[in-house]
Amino acid sequence: MERRVAVHAALADATRLRVVDLLTLGDAASSELSERLDVPSNLLAHHLKVLQGAGVVARHRSEGDGRRSYWRLVRALPVAPGGAGLAVPARVVFVCTANTARSQLAAALWRGASTIPATSAGTRPAERVAPGARAAARRHALDLPDVAPQHLADVGPAGDDLVVTVCDLAHEELGSVSRVHWSVADPVVTGTRAAFDRAYDELAARVAQLVPLLGRAC
Template sequence: MAAVERRAALHAALSDPGRLAVVDLLSQGDASPSELALALALPSNLLAHHVNVLVEHGLVERTRSEGDRRRTYLRLLPSELGPVTTALLRPPRVLFVCTANSARSHLAVAVWRRTSEIPAASGGTHPAGAIAPGALAAAARHGLDLRGAEPRTVDAVRRDDDLVITVCDRAHEEVGLRADVHWSLPDPVRDGSSDAFDRTVHELDRRIGALAPRLVVA
């Protein structure tokens, strides 16, 4: 009965249209409260109430931006209710963007290619000189192919019809860069450990595994 009561509490938390709309948007990617308020046309105090309820029930968590440390991102957590399955229109290509284009965005492309037939590419707002050694080592451990990968500027690879997914807070917060989806992933290069890179791969695998099946032809 404890598990049933827990599920009933989650259903009750999602019974409000506003909270369900928040969860629906966060099922695509992370967002700051101001981004949610703008997308849903909700007053900030009402949105704060909905977010507090979702956090209290363990459906959403707050994380601090690695870029603008004053900014908070909201992330949808896995729950007993399973994933939200709202369909999204299938894009011609997916473009993953981070700052240096040396780890997260390249690992994202490699995970995506083994998950979906939709083409994928990556770029950086301020590309590094080479792929991070830790990313290459993580790719080898997880059977991912990074052969021939090299950092490139996002402007050199971006197409108008790309589904743009930022996997880096700094890149997401850059002026002029519009992202369709944001995943607030910690920078494994800053940590430098194998565990940090492995956590990045596992999180990318989880998020891509949830998003890719939802992309359908109109």
């Protein structure tokens, strides 16, 4: 009961609800939240501290720029997100650095959940998709096309595309081009079955959460 009271109390503020709305779409650094909400950094820090204390949000260090950290939602909330939606894009473009695992899996998951077209790309594409990603797709009966990684420039995202970064480094390289960011740990680093399954599970949950939000009024 005390935890429930703390969550409701933390959400009883318009700015904190707006923070939750933004984090419903994806993860964000404090500077990004401050800019998008037009809230001074010191005031935002107070609101984030309240949300963190109630167990609503948490932050973790970037895998790219280690001086940077990202906030994310960590629990289901007793209120539905409002005003966090995005206009329906022509296409969803999932981006990571090498385009060998996370972005490939995300695009495949998206194609199974939405009629909006999806593709994937990398800012520094490798030569082939990681074997661990292919194995994870097989374990989860996911149709992962047998294609080579491609560069983001070759995909040519347009203004009516939604670029979703699933890699901290790619997000930090692309800046405002990345409208939505999912800070997913790179499973290729450890290369274990468990790491790839964790990445798959997180991406599947994120896709399931984003699909119904597209098309809501911004």
